[in-house]
Amino acid sequence: MPNGGTVAELGEFGLIRAVTENRRQPATTLLGPGDDAAVVAAADGRVVASTDVLVQGVHFRLDWSTPEQVGRKAVAVNLADVAAMGAVPTSVLVGLACPSATPAEVVKGLADGMWAEASGAGAGLVGGDMVQADQLVLSITALGDLRGRPPVTRSGARPGDIVAVCGRLGWAAAGLAVLHRGFRSPVTVANAQRYPEPDYAAGPKAAEAGATAMIDISDGLLADLGHIAELSEVGIDIRTGQLEVHRRLVEVGTALGADPLRWVLTGGEDHALAATFPPFVELPEGWRRIGAVTMPDSGVTVDGEPYHEESGWEHWR
Template sequence: MSSQNVPKSGSVAELGEFGLIRAVTENRRQPETTLLGPGDDAAVVAAGDGRVVASTDVLVQGVHFRLDWSTPDQIGRKAVAVNLADIAAMGAVPTAVLVGLACPAETTADLVKGITDGMWAEASAAGAGVVGGDVVQADQLVLSITALGDLRGRQPVTRSGARPGDIVAVSGRLGWAAAGLAVLHRGFRSPVTVANAQRYPEPVYAAGPAAAEAGATAMIDISDGLLADLGHIAEQSEVGIDIRVDRLDVNRRLVEVGTALGADPLSWVLTGGEDHALAATFPPFAELPEGWRRIGAVTMPDSGVTVDGKPYVEEPGWEHWR
């Protein structure tokens, strides 16, 4: 696990399982929803709504992050952000995060401490606590995160509620992480803002509950690509969706990077994953919440996901094992 980002320190084997746990949990502040945090057999988290929204993701070294591309802090932030974005996509408010960490015995304690620092920072920014988890020995670095959320009296916004005539809107940036991946694959480290978009996403967590309050009929976290994830809404709602290119924000910085790399920035926006923006559908005359922008409309069943009324001929986004 050698890289320029791995700090020189003792290993987790030298620190020991319980020493490592103490090192990453001591003197941490918890939100009010954490009734009992790390240190017991299980945590206790307040669920004022009476229902708990739960989601989990696994991040594997070399597949979801690379130590020669990202700092430990960035890896930790990404691991938590991709999970909390799922909570927001249900219209819920994040409350807690549980962490499973597997790593080789020779992993430096400072690397693990850096990753968990990032986790605590991202969770805190979303108003959630890191309430517990587990650490085990493995052949490579793997992070498993479970996130919890509170609906606060609202109904969950699922993928199955879109209806013909609804507005399709997004909140957050699109295409940046894909552009950052292209930059890093070419061996570059700049533009830093673009490269960092691949290293860790910046979801707008409050956008999910705001959309639910505004009457969103369906919603999804864009993890695999705009067209691919809208395809899930179209399938489960049994509708079609049409995206208008003139309503998409193809940022000037993405155009510059695309020109330099000989790539189409619009393809990044339409099919690039890992930005963890939110996409939602709203009733035809709904007033969109702040930060949401209209990009298309829900159409009749069996029309699929189209771009300017036509099928998109490239792969719509990422899918494991494809």
């Protein structure tokens, strides 16, 4: 891609060539970008599909994040949903809308981040669309392969099951608090808000181990476990003594006058996975127990008591 210039100067088709040429695809991509549609292998006979929309100023800010980090985040939040179904990521489709004055290097950076995140998960970026708009918007569709297993839904939890998580909790919320205060450090905490780092293999491993329900933690631990509780018609109790509150979160909370445990319980955008398992199951590597499934109609509780603060993010609230 030529240095400098805007997307209008490069043109739609020049921009498409610039972000797709000389990119490697996995074996599941039978036909990649360049035709009317992609062709992706679906050996299982079923395809897991998920879509997310990321809007500048709502989900990301380019004064906080580099374009590469935004591209990584856009793909990661979708692939985490695929993993939460117990599926292996295979493909990503991208819709990009942006103003004509957008620097072409910004789009190149977004594409670099998307390709890097997708390929790191073993998936291909197989196609999409680009259009002119008043602001920068990314729409990502991710596909996955169940490899012969049934999908792990939100509705399978049963009383007596173990509740477990895999991945960091509270880091993205702490990073958001840091960035909102105008700080850029600790870098590890700020970066947790800029882009998540889901363990994509953890979902299929949980499915193989017999997980009864699973969800991607995008809106907050309590809020997302609430979806499992509602659809499974059970209660869930979280034990704070079993939660990991990293010392770095404690340090940031102390500096900002915030409660790090609240970040862990209600902070979104870490895209860790939460799942329920039968009590006799040995948890897969990387998963840790944080609570138990209780009797129906008891909701989501913390140490046996209702949690009276807001439990997580909800659009339009």
